[in-house]
């Protein structure tokens with residue numbers, strides 16, 4: 001490569017510890033020859049001052065400059081330990097800014113993740129602008145995005161509701177202990193044996209036997225959107241906040257998944273689901289929370305959908321359920337409302353009739369569903385989720401990777417991004433060079 005030593009030899013690249021030696025344009029790309037400033041290095045094994053054994057050039061992609069793709073050519077030093085008894089013979093220098101196996105600098109990888117996640121750019125488009133392939137960008141999205149998405153502090157304090165289904169159910173068990181011992185199960189229990197008017201009367205009769213002071217202590221009241229106000233809750237407990245808790249809401253979404261699955265099963269195979277049928281085999285996995293799926297379970301789910309769901313109707317029902325869960329996982333009421341409205345819009349515009357019904361039922365309970373979030377007051381993510389759900393739903397036809405779907409969804413609307421763009425460096429390898 002015909003680099004010319006430039007006068008700006010010490011020009012800062014913005015990469016700590018590196019200096020720019022020369023720059024040249026090669027086929028419309030900017031190639032920058034760099035080296036580290038490390039002149040004196042001790043052996044990692046014995047601490048003896050290392051001897052230089054020459055250089056090897058490594059090429060990685062960096063952030064584009066002036067619209068041109070940038071290639072960083074790192075003249076990596078090879079070091080040798082002069083001590084013949086030392087186990088460490090030779091090594092090449094390392095930097096947390098450039099992973100030895102990556103095709104991009106770490107700041108380019110962080111920016112690729114931000115553009116896919118926060119800006120919602122297509123992975124292929126980001127790849128093109130950086131001069132790397134789809135897989136390299138997606139790997140960067142995973143490496144930088146997962147820690148953000150899995151950060152336990154991301155969800156905030158919303159009544160103990162987690163994205164994890166175990167915690168989710170546990171939280172609901174706790175709510176039941178609190179409200180239900182107080183209320184829902186005690187009424188719904190005996191009342192559920194009756195139908196119609198008697199169910200309502202059952203609840204009212206039971207409530208009528210409670211003292212005013214006992215009733216005043218009931219707050220809030222968790223109700224089941226499926227049965228509605230059947231228990232005469234509204235009349236007797238006008239002071240209490242009515243809440244549709246996640247357990248009941250998501251159970252309704254799960255019932256919609258079951259309905260779609262049975263219908264599609266019948267449409268495609270002409271009989272009820274049985275052992276060996278692709279959709280029947282994944283009936284329980286469909287109801288499991290996305291993040292609770294092991295890799296094996298996820299592959300089974302994807303294979304079952306690929307084999308038994310030709311029009312993506314079951315997939316759409318599954319995505320609707322996850323979108324509803326996503327709304328409950330929001331850490332502010334405003335964000336929850338945005339996500340909930342996106343869920344309703346998406347379900348209403350779907351070609352799956354069962355999802356229309358679900359959307360209709362759920363939107364009737366919007367106030368009570370959002371009441372679940374009343375406690376939250378922290379700063380929520382500011383990005384809107386609705387267009388992303390639409391976009392990712394479309395993309396989902398191209399790739400059925402549910403994990404990528406979730407990651408992108410959460411990166412776009414479930415995490416707080418630093419502005420200016422994160423330049424956080426993964427400090428994985430020991431720093432041989434300052």
Ligand SMILES: [Zn+2]
Pocket residue numbers: 043044045046047048081082083086087088
């Ligand atoms: Zn040594």
